[in-house]
Amino acid sequence: MILAKVIGTVWATHKDEKITGMKLQIVQPVNLDYKPKKDFFVAVDSVGAGVGEIVLVVQGSSARQTELTENKAVDATIMAIVDKLDAEMEK
Template sequence: MILAKVIGTVWATRKDEKLVGTKLQIVRPVDLEYADKEGFFVAVDVVGAGVGEIVLVCQGSSARQTSTTENRAVDATIMAIVDKLDVAI
């Protein structure tokens, strides 16, 4: 999973029928100090993450292993909201 920050939302009324009702969030990878890294992508939110929150994003087929994303054309899912990191080294 990668560490990312929710930075916005995608609006898309024309989409595959199985995606109706999913929330499409824009996420940007961040480093261990939560500073922005390069790039962004779009993930389905299944934990109610708001803009600005630090989250974990699961990618690939594993992104479909939640009740919200099962059997859907989703390759990235926000599956946890980060409380804090303990970095020891």
């Protein structure tokens, strides 16, 4: 899973039937100090994360292993809101 920040939302009325009703959030991966990296992608939100929150995103086929995303055309899912972390990069 990767650490990311929710930075916004995508709207798409014309989409595959199976993903109707899902919230598509834009997430930006972050470092351990929550400083953003330079990329972003779109993830389905399964935990009600709001913009600005630090979350964990699961990718690939495992992104379909939540009740909301089972058998859906989804390759990234927000599956946890991070309370805190205790770690420091080693050099």
